[in-house]
Amino acid sequence: xxxxxxxxxxxxxxxxxxxxTPMLDMSFQLLAFFILTxxxxxxxxxxxxxxxxxxxxxxFSIPDPTAEKPAKYIVNVTATAEGQIQSITLREDGxxxxxxxxxGDVNLYxxxxxxxxxxxxxxxxKLTLEIDERLLQAYVVQLIDSGIRAGFLDISPIPSExxxx
Amino acid sequence: MSHGSTDKCEPNMTPLLDLVxxxxxFFMLCANFVMEQTSAExxxxxxxxxxxxxxDVGDVLFLNVNEKGQVxxxxxxxxxxxxTLDNAIQVQGYMGRQAALEKRKTGKDKPQATLILRVxxxxxxxxxxxxxxxxxxxxxxxVQLRVIRHSxxxx
Numbered sequence: 001x002x003x004x005x006x007x008x009x010x011x012x013x014x015x016x017x018x019x020x021t022p023m024l025d026m027s028f029q030l031l032a033f034f035i036l037t038x039x040x041x042x043x044x045x046x047x048x049x050x051x052x053x054x055x056x057x058x059x060f061s062i063p064d065p066t067a068e069k070p071a072k073y074i075v076n077v078t079a080t081a082e083g084q085i086q087s088i089t090l091r092e093d094g095x096x097x098x099x100x101x102x103x104g105d106v107n108l109y110x111x112x113x114x115x116x117x118x119x120x121x122x123x124x125x126k127l128t129l130e131i132d133e134r135l136l137q138a139y140v141v142q143l144i145d146s147g148i149r150a151g152f153l154d155i156s157p158i159p160s161e162x163x164x165x
Numbered sequence: 166m167s168h169g170s171t172d173k174c175e176p177n178m179t180p181l182l183d184l185v186x187x188x189x190x191f192f193m194l195c196a197n198f199v200m201e202q203t204s205a206e207x208x209x210x211x212x213x214x215x216x217x218x219x220x221d222v223g224d225v226l227f228l229n230v231n232e233k234g235q236v237x238x239x240x241x242x243x244x245x246x247x248x249t250l251d252n253a254i255q256v257q258g259y260m261g262r263q264a265a266l267e268k269r270k271t272g273k274d275k276p277q278a279t280l281i282l283r284v285x286x287x288x289x290x291x292x293x294x295x296x297x298x299x300x301x302x303x304x305x306x307x308v309q310l311r312v313i314r315h316s317x318x319x320x
Contacts, residue, residue, distance in 0.1 A: 027186055030189045031185055051306050133290050137289075138286035144212070
C-alpha cells in the first residue's frame with residue numbers, strides 16, 4: 001500500500017533569488033558617469049622660495065670680512081610686447097667682461113649657467129634674474145627652472161626697472 | 166516521451182558585476198573632486214626641477230592668481246562680497262589683515278604660514294612681483310610657487 005507523504009509546509013524549500021539586473025544597471029550608469037567625467041589631474045609640483053624680509057628702515061649689518069663672498073651671476077631678460085623672451089644677457093657681478101648676449105635662446109642660457117656653476121663648485125653661487133615686467137609667468141618659471149637644474153640654489157627674480165623693486 | 170530539460174539557462178552575471186564594481190570604485194577614487202583652495206581657472210606653468218608637494222608644510226595660505234594678475238579668493242577666503250583682489254594695494258591690505266589674524270592666533274611676531282602661489286602661466290611678471298612684494302611687506306617669508314611637474318621629455 002503506497003504511503004502518501006504528507007508535506008510539511010515548514011520544510012518548503014524556497015530558492016533565494018537576488019535580482020542582480022537592477023544593480024548591474026546602476027553600476028553601469030555609475031561607470032559611464034565616472035568614465036565620462038574622468039580627467040586625470042596634472043601632477044602639481046612646487047618650487048620653494050624665500051621672500052626677503054621687508055625693509056626695516058635704517059637697519060644695516062657690518063659685512064663679515066672672513067665670510068666667503070658668493071659668486072654672483074646677473075641675468076637680464078627683455079620681453080616682446082606679447083610677453084615672450086626677446087633677449088637674455090649674462091654678466092658676472094664685479095667682472096670687467098662685457099655682458100654676453102644669448103639672444104632668446106634658453107638652452108644656451110642653461111648651458112652658460114651650468115658652466116658657471118661648475119667653475120664655482122666649492123663656492124656659494126647666487127643668480128639674480130632682472131626680468132622685464134611684461135614677461136609671462138611661464139617664461140619666468142622656465143628661467144628659474146633652468147637655474148635650479150644648473151645647480152643654483154639662491155635665485156632672486158626681480159624687475160629690471162630699479163624703481164619698481 | 167522526453168521533451169528535454171526545462172532548466173533555465175542564464176548567463177553568470179557575478180564576475181561581470183565584480184569587475185564593474187571594481188571599475189566604479191577605481192573611477193570614484195580617482196575622480197577629480199573640486200579642491201576648495203585651488204582654482205581651475207589658473208593654468209599653471211611647467212617646470213622640470215619642481216619637487217613633489219610637501220605634505221608636512223604646516224599652515225598654508227593659497228593665493229590663486231589669474232592671467233590678469235587678480236587674486237581669486239576662494240569662498241573661505243572672501244571678505245564680504247569681494248571675490249578678487251585687483252591691484253597691489255588690495256593685495257597688501259588683504260595680506261596684512263591675514264598676517265595680523267595669524268599673529269594674534271599664534272602669538273608670534275611674524276606670520277609663520279607658507280604662501281602657496283598658484284600663478285597662471287600667462288600672468289605678466291609685473292603682477293606676480295607686486296603680489297610677492299605685498300606678501301613680503303605683510304611679513305610672510307616662505308613661498309611655494311606651484312607648477313606642473315614636467316618630465317623634460319618631449320611627447
